[in-house]
Amino acid sequence: MLLMAVLTAALLILPAFADTYILSVAILILYFAYLGQAWNVMMGFCGQLSLGHSLYVGVGAYVSAALFVHFGIQPWLGVWAAVLACMAAGAAIGVLAFRFGIGGVYFALLTIAFAEFTRIGFDHLRWVGGSGGFFLHVAQREFNDVLALRGSPAMFYYVMLVATVAAFVFCAWLLHTRIGYYWQAIREDPEAAQALGINTFRYKMLAIVISSGMSAFGGVFFAFYYNNLFPEQIFSMSRSIEIILGPIIGGIGTLFGPILGAAVLTVLAEGITELMAAFGWEIPGVKQVFYGACLLAVIVFVPRGIWPALARCLGLESRGKGPRDG
Amino acid sequence: MLEVCDLDLYYGDAQALDRVSLKVDDGSIVAIVGANGAGKSSLIRAIAGIEKPRSGQICFRGQDITGWESYRTCDLGIGQVAEGRQIFPSLTVQENLETGAMLHRARASRRRILTDVFTMFPPLAERRSQLAGTMSGGEQQMLAIGRCLMGRPEMIMFDEPSLGLAPTVVHEVFRAIRELNEKGMTILLVEQNVAVSLKLASQAYVLENGKIVMEGRGETLLTDDGIRRSYLGL
Numbered sequence: 001m002l003l004m005a006v007l008t009a010a011l012l013i014l015p016a017f018a019d020t021y022i023l024s025v026a027i028l029i030l031y032f033a034y035l036g037q038a039w040n041v042m043m044g045f046c047g048q049l050s051l052g053h054s055l056y057v058g059v060g061a062y063v064s065a066a067l068f069v070h071f072g073i074q075p076w077l078g079v080w081a082a083v084l085a086c087m088a089a090g091a092a093i094g095v096l097a098f099r100f101g102i103g104g105v106y107f108a109l110l111t112i113a114f115a116e117f118t119r120i121g122f123d124h125l126r127w128v129g130g131s132g133g134f135f136l137h138v139a140q141r142e143f144n145d146v147l148a149l150r151g152s153p154a155m156f157y158y159v160m161l162v163a164t165v166a167a168f169v170f171c172a173w174l175l176h177t178r179i180g181y182y183w184q185a186i187r188e189d190p191e192a193a194q195a196l197g198i199n200t201f202r203y204k205m206l207a208i209v210i211s212s213g214m215s216a217f218g219g220v221f222f223a224f225y226y227n228n229l230f231p232e233q234i235f236s237m238s239r240s241i242e243i244i245l246g247p248i249i250g251g252i253g254t255l256f257g258p259i260l261g262a263a264v265l266t267v268l269a270e271g272i273t274e275l276m277a278a279f280g281w282e283i284p285g286v287k288q289v290f291y292g293a294c295l296l297a298v299i300v301f302v303p304r305g306i307w308p309a310l311a312r313c314l315g316l317e318s319r320g321k322g323p324r325d326g
Numbered sequence: 327m328l329e330v331c332d333l334d335l336y337y338g339d340a341q342a343l344d345r346v347s348l349k350v351d352d353g354s355i356v357a358i359v360g361a362n363g364a365g366k367s368s369l370i371r372a373i374a375g376i377e378k379p380r381s382g383q384i385c386f387r388g389q390d391i392t393g394w395e396s397y398r399t400c401d402l403g404i405g406q407v408a409e410g411r412q413i414f415p416s417l418t419v420q421e422n423l424e425t426g427a428m429l430h431r432a433r434a435s436r437r438r439i440l441t442d443v444f445t446m447f448p449p450l451a452e453r454r455s456q457l458a459g460t461m462s463g464g465e466q467q468m469l470a471i472g473r474c475l476m477g478r479p480e481m482i483m484f485d486e487p488s489l490g491l492a493p494t495v496v497h498e499v500f501r502a503i504r505e506l507n508e509k510g511m512t513i514l515l516v517e518q519n520v521a522v523s524l525k526l527a528s529q530a531y532v533l534e535n536g537k538i539v540m541e542g543r544g545e546t547l548l549t550d551d552g553i554r555r556s557y558l559g560l
Binding site: 178181182184185188189191192193194195196197198199 | 374376395396397399400401406408412413414415416417421424425426428429473474477
């Protein structure tokens with residue numbers, strides 16, 4: 001309880017003390033924690049492995065950015081369009097996959113395929129800059145404008161903090177509704193779930209639509225925080241992998257896992273980058289090798305992720321148990 | 327209660343059920359016996375709506391339910407205890423039971439049924455917050471039956487309830503099935519354990535290569551020479 005209070009206070013006052021670099025790392029952590037939470041809805045709760053979540057982030061980013069640049073529509077409005085577009089994309093993939101009984105590895109391949117051809121599509125979409133990139137005007141502002149997503153890094157930090165907390169609360173609530181029970185039943189044993197009278201198609205659709213809708217906000221945030229979008233970057237497979245590493249390392253299917261995983265990974269990855277800079281080394285791909293090593297370590301030592309192990313040490317019952325080992 | 331007429335089921339080109347007809351009366355225990363691969367599980371899955379038959383008709387309480395999705399047949403009162411138990415291993419016992427009680431027909435009386443299930447299977451009450459995957463095979467079978475009961479079924483289909491269980495536990499499971507029947511539950515039982523299921527059943531069907539080759543009262547079939555030779559090794 002005390003720990004939680006201290007942590008909350010620290011999170012709230014962080015921007016007052018942190019320099020720009022620390023703040024940017026904190027924003028990155030929250031960003032990946034949020035997206036990890038969204039991905040976790042599909043995989044952790046419902047057992048549907050998506051390896052193409054960059055699709056929803058990218059579509060969300062491009063929709064809101066295009067509305068802003070071409071029509072001057074502010075992001076607080078654009079975000080709804082982005083969410084709807086991503087839900088539609090998720091629903092389309094879901095109908096295709098779940099109607100025809102595509103599951104497991106084949107479903108994962110399908111999600112990669114969709115992300116890839118969306119990337120290629122955007123590469124050739126001149127209206128939003130094609131492969132040359134799409135840029136948002138950055139205007140110097142004296143005041144933070146949350147609705148326009150224009151302001152200081154501290155404002156972006158608080159926006160992402162609120163989003164991450166909201167996603168956490170939303171997921172915690174979902175897990176305790178009928179939907180959450182049904183998702184877990186489908187994850188554990190799809191056949192048994194069906195035999196129990198669960199409309200597995202409907203609940204799998206619900207998972208993909210909710211997850212993609214949540215991811216859309218991550219994309220909107222990305223667009224207005226970085227102000228530049230390249231299909232090559234935002235839709236790439238490695239983006240999807242970055243999203244899912246957090247929850248896998250933190251603990252699939254748990255509520256704290258995505259947050260903890262994002263924090264651990266981002267801090268360590270930044271640390272390595274710093275270390276390399278300090279020694280003046282420049283080895284391309286070292287981050288990816290590091291991610292691989294982290295994944296290996298987790299699989300070997302704590303197969304259910306860091307959070308369940310940590311929760312046991314702290315004597316906490318982890319709410320929303322993940323799938324069992326193996 | 328349940329009437330199946332001329333049911334044909336195919337997996338691709340392979341025929342699993344060949345003009346199968348059977349009748350399950352209200353409050354009875356009907357057994358379907360047969361060797362491995364005779365089509366017993368396919369029949370249950372077709373009735374439950376998990377497999378779609380190519381032709382034929384399935385009626386439950388006079389309503390044609392042929393081709394219905396399984397979530398609709400369950401809500402109509404057809405419960406199923408699937409082969410191999412299929413409990414949810416990383417949910418607790420209580421959570422497993424609750425997933426069974428979320429059908430429209432059961433939601434309101436959830437608490438009462440939970441008490442009933444705990445009374446019927448006391449070990450489940452003791453272990454309500456244990457992860458289901460850490461229980462013994464017999465306890466998992468009890469949980470699977472309990473979870474099915476949570477949906478307030480009017481008829482339960484059991485698929486190989488004794489599979490992979492120790493003999494004493496098998497006895498327990500059959501005792502539970504008889505007890506349910508005495509309380510008025512209609513039961514469709516598919517079993518490889520021919521001797522026990524024929525003894526239990528009021529009416530029985532013998533399935534061979536997807537066809538019903540014999541039917542009659544359980545005790546009558548039990549004394550049939552053909553049955554004794556093929557299934558009881560006598």
